Amino acid sequence: MDPLHxxxxxxxxYLEKVQQSQAQTQANASQGQGAVSTLxxxxxxxxxxxxxxxxxxxxxxxxxQKRPEKxxxxxxxxxxxxxxxxxxxxxxxxxxxxxxxxxxxTKQPLPFDHLFAALPNELQVEIIASLPLSDVxxxxxxxKSLHALVSLNEVPITRYHLDYHIPAYAKRLYPLPQGRSLxxxxxxxxxxxxxxxxxLSHLMCQLIIREQLLLNTxxxxxxxxxxxxxxxxRLIPILFTVFHFFETYRKLHLKYMAEHDGFGLSKxxxxxxxxxxxxxxxxxxxxxxxxxxxxPLVIWAFCRRLRPPSYVGRVxxxxxxxxKERPPDEVHVAVLCLGGMREVLRxxxxxxxxxxxxAVDAWYESILxxxxxxxxxxxxxxxxxxxxxKSSLNMGxxxxxxxxAQHGANHVSSARGKQPDSLVFHTSxxxxxxxxxxxxxxxxxxxxxxPVLQRIWLVTAxxxxxxxxxxxRPAHIHRNAQVFTDLISESGIDEEDQWLYGTTAPESVRPxxxxxxxxxxx
Numbered sequence: 001m002d003p004l005h006x007x008x009x010x011x012x013x014y015l016e017k018v019q020q021s022q023a024q025t026q027a028n029a030s031q032g033q034g035a036v037s038t039l040x041x042x043x044x045x046x047x048x049x050x051x052x053x054x055x056x057x058x059x060x061x062x063x064x065q066k067r068p069e070k071x072x073x074x075x076x077x078x079x080x081x082x083x084x085x086x087x088x089x090x091x092x093x094x095x096x097x098x099x100x101x102x103x104x105x106t107k108q109p110l111p112f113d114h115l116f117a118a119l120p121n122e123l124q125v126e127i128i129a130s131l132p133l134s135d136v137x138x139x140x141x142x143x144k145s146l147h148a149l150v151s152l153n154e155v156p157i158t159r160y161h162l163d164y165h166i167p168a169y170a171k172r173l174y175p176l177p178q179g180r181s182l183x184x185x186x187x188x189x190x191x192x193x194x195x196x197x198x199x200l201s202h203l204m205c206q207l208i209i210r211e212q213l214l215l216n217t218x219x220x221x222x223x224x225x226x227x228x229x230x231x232x233x234r235l236i237p238i239l240f241t242v243f244h245f246f247e248t249y250r251k252l253h254l255k256y257m258a259e260h261d262g263f264g265l266s267k268x269x270x271x272x273x274x275x276x277x278x279x280x281x282x283x284x285x286x287x288x289x290x291x292x293x294x295x296p297l298v299i300w301a302f303c304r305r306l307r308p309p310s311y312v313g314r315v316x317x318x319x320x321x322x323x324k325e326r327p328p329d330e331v332h333v334a335v336l337c338l339g340g341m342r343e344v345l346r347x348x349x350x351x352x353x354x355x356x357x358x359a360v361d362a363w364y365e366s367i368l369x370x371x372x373x374x375x376x377x378x379x380x381x382x383x384x385x386x387x388x389x390k391s392s393l394n395m396g397x398x399x400x401x402x403x404x405a406q407h408g409a410n411h412v413s414s415a416r417g418k419q420p421d422s423l424v425f426h427t428s429x430x431x432x433x434x435x436x437x438x439x440x441x442x443x444x445x446x447x448x449x450x451p452v453l454q455r456i457w458l459v460t461a462x463x464x465x466x467x468x469x470x471x472x473r474p475a476h477i478h479r480n481a482q483v484f485t486d487l488i489s490e491s492g493i494d495e496e497d498q499w500l501y502g503t504t505a506p507e508s509v510r511p512x513x514x515x516x517x518x519x520x521x522x
Contacts, residue, residue, distance in 0.1 A: 125153045129160040133191055137184070151427055158182040166190055168502035169237050173244045173282070183428035192433055193243050194236075196345050201235040203348055204301045211304065212484075227488040234487050237500050238294045241287060243341040245457065247435045248279050250337060253446055264449030273451070276460040285470045286499070292461040293478045293486070299453070302344055303332060306360060308353050324357045329453040331364050337450050338367060338443060340435040367443040 116124065128136060128150060136157060140147040150157070159182055162171065170190050176182065205228050209215045215224055252275045257264055265273065280288060307326040335343055343363070350356040438446070462474065471477055478486060 121149070124149060125156055128153075129157045133161060133165070133187065137188075154183045154428060155181060158184060158187045161187055167194075167237075167500060169287070169500050170194060170240065172284075173241065185428040185431050188429060189434045193240060196342055197236050197239040197243060200239050200341065200345055200348070201232045203345075204235060204239075204298070205232045207301055207304065208297075208484075226490075230490065230493070231487040233493075234496070235294070237287075238291050239298065239341065241283070241291045242295070242298055243435075245279055245291075246336055246340045248282075249275055250340070250435070250438075250446070252278060253337075253449070254442060257445055257449070262445070264446075265451070266449050272463055273455075273460045276457065277464065280461060280464050285468055288461060288468075289465060289470050289477070292457070292465060293483050295457050295461070296479075297483060299332075299456075302336075302348075305348055306332070306356065322353055324354070327357070327360055327364075330450070331360060333450045333453050333456070334364060334367065334447060335360070336456070338438060338446060339363070342433075342435055367438070367440075368447065 116127075119127075128139065131139070136150060140150050162182070166187075170193070174186075174190055174193075176186060180186075208231070209221060209224065209228060213224070215221050221228075253264075256275060260268070265275070283291070303326070308322040335347065347356060347359055347363070350359045462477070465471060465477070466474065
């Protein structure tokens with residue numbers, strides 16, 4: 001054979017072998033890339049220490065795992081040191097592990113009472129003091145611990161309310177008595193008087209609009225609403241001062257009768273009522289003048305409330321049943337001087353003229369006469385009186401056992417906390433509300449010595465106004481129409497608020513100009 005053909009045949013064989021080796025190499029490389037791609041495309045996170053391993057390393061590790069292990073000490077060592085291999089089937093079926101939430105987000109928040117109880121006592125008292133007074137008093141009903149917390153800290157709570165929620169004119173008329181500490185009785189007494197004055201102011205405004213200004217339609221009242229609200233704002237301090245006047249008058253009147261051996265003012269000659277003069281010396285010039293100008297309006301409103309409607313004629317009065325006339329002046333004076341403004345408010349709120357007149361008569365009879373004691377009803381006996389009576393021996397045993405049972409009940413009630421020193425039953429509020437009802441003896445003592453209705457306040461106040469030279473002449477005192485103009489005037493509201501409510505009083509103390517209540521007429 002030609003050597004050239006031999007060389008060509010050998011070169012072809014050589015080229016075929018090179019091509020076969022290249023194809024085998026490419027096939028092995030493609031298999032390694034496929035294994036790597038399957039590992040990288042797997043959605044599960046495998047516990048591989050070296051995350052940057054290449055495809056050749058993975059293939060080498062797989063080849064090493066396929067090699068047969070040598071028996072001997074090395075096989076036992078590998079069996080104890082190497083972790084067990086995880087089968088591929090279990091890897092594919094393993095669910096995806098989600099990161100666990102921190103423990104702080106899974107904990108339930110503590111309730112408010114636990115958080116409040118964890119605070120120091122000083123912070124608890126400060127939080128309670130910032131609540132409205134009605135909420136502070138209702139808080140004592142929640143538990144014994146809260147009742148004790150509120151009752152033992154009356155002084156700081158009362159001081160906070162006096163500084164931020166009591167108007168200046170109320171603290172001027174009712175200063176804290178010397179030698180007494182602050183307590184809820186003093187604070188609630190002021191709030192009670194303010195509440196009575198505010199309600200009477202609203203009721204008086206409704207009566208004035210209906211009777212004096214003749215605004216009988218809703219449209220007219222809506223247009224007159226700003227003036228009505230300014231009138232109500234200005235009447236509250238005036239009525240509060242009138243409350244103070246009648247409350248102090250009754251107390252000083254009893255004191256005067258005790259000092260003069262039961263002889264009152266009706267048997268004492270005077271030019272100026274000494275009791276009224278002593279009370280009016282407590283008022284500054286501005287308060288005295290304002291109350292004096294509005295006092296006839298207050299008396300007119302109360303007397304008008306106790307009369308039948310003015311538009312009712314004789315025939316309509318008989319049809320409606322308005323058979324009773326207005327009460328006499330003595331009844332009005334007794335209500336004012338003995339009952340005070342709180343009794344005026346109670347009678348005012350009675351709906352219907354007949355019911356209101358009946359309430360006035362019932363109160364007037366109660367202060368003059370003793371309430372009749374109803375006779376004890378007879379015990380019902382057996383049919384035809386043939387029921388066997390109990391023997392005296394059995395009655396004695398029953399009474400004895402009953403007495404023992406009552407004594408045991410008292411002992412149990414005392415063991416439950418009703419001792420005289422218990423905070424639940426003996427607090428400062430146990431002293432009662434201001435200007436409480438008089439006893440029968442005190443009412444009978446003061447009633448014959450009451451002044452005339454037309455001379456209450458007016459004569460003494462005008463004499464003191466001229467004596468202090470608050471005005472130069474009596475003609476400078478505003479009356480009737482001028483008083484209405486002053487009550488509804490828009491000027492001077494800021495200056496009056498500064499004088500009445502003080503500089504540190506918040507908006508909660510001042511009456512709201514926008515809050516206008518509508519009370520339907522009868």
